[in-house]
Amino acid sequence: MRKYDLITPEGTKDFLFEECLVRREIEQELHQMFRSKGYSELTTPGLEFFDVFQSESGHYPQERLYKLTDSKGRLLVLRPESTMPIARVAATRLRDAALPLRLYYNQSVYRFEPALKGRSDELTQMGIELLGSSSYLADVEMVTTAIESLAACSGDDTSFSLELGDAGVFKELMGELNATPEERENIRYLIETKNYPALNDVLDTMGDGKIVASLKKLPALFGGEEVFEKASQLYSSERIDEILKDLRKLYEDISAVIGKGRLTVDLGMVNNADYYTGVIIKGYLEGYGEEVLSGGRYNKLLSDFGYDIPATGFAINVDAVANVRLKSHTVCVQPADAVVFAASGYEIKAVTVAKELRDKGQIVEYALFDTMELVREYAKEKGIGRIVVVGEEVTEVE
Known part of the structure; x- marks a missing residue:
């Protein structure tokens, strides 16, 4: 007896007519932008070996992976994100290519999302990866391209904003704290979700030193340029002072591009701390409650695949952008002539x-x-x- 032949699996949906049209418009706009900046398109398989997503820097929680086996019994997964497969390609087929490498992609990703969150298990991502440069200009290129992408996605009727942070602050503080990997991940999650009570409860068991006090206040370090002064008063070390100095310069330079009203500093933005090593960004569109763009610098990931080069990039949730555009624009399928x-x-x-x-x-x-x-x-x-x-x-x- 067939029970599920008329519905789609949880976390998936059919896209009809206007939805397909607006998604294609967004993809075409981003294709043209990325190509105009010298980025070349590549596509990775929808199926990858499980091992690709279990590197030291890019460990992906297996409970969020769609898993299956091939004819030889080897464990495969549906691609949950695009950066790690691209790192694999760069370390193998593109190893002899001239650096820097500018790559972009447009493909679906699949991952289990928490129940009752309203998120899709299947979504279309477009993004870019800039491999082989750790320069300040590479970070500027990435952030300004993210801004141009948000502007293209938002159109004339929707405003956008960008959050700027640096994973190095959290890494440096956690490096001074005697915590197990499990405690470290729990602290990271509580900071990211800005769960102040639970964060304080966990950190209270680890003493009352300056590091603990700084971690407790890290989620509150968001806003404008005043954040840098607050951060410098919390904790000072040679490396953290250098990170804050570089981030402040980037904030001031990017402010000149989009204005301070659209730009926020968030030192509590610590998503996937092992993955990112430096500047991280999140982009938002008015009318959508979560980020539609996210990314940053990940200088250690490719070394896990045997190719030690720096990298930075971001991904855009095309489905989320399409939802916003459908709310703010009237989109009609053109009838035949x-x-x-x-x-x-x-x-x-x-x-x-x-x-x-x-x-x-x-x-x-x-x-x-x-x-x-x-x-x-x-x-x-x-x-x-x-x-x-x-x-x-x-x-x-x-």
């Missing part, structure tokens, strides 16, 4: 007539009906303004 009705015996002639019209850039359908009355009803229902009748002569009916 004409429908071609073939009299009996003139079907091949109708094909030729339809092709001539299509060659002129028109959208043309065939009328798959036996009578003109039915053709007229169909054209009226679909909003098609012209009926082309093909017989001994070719005539048009408005």
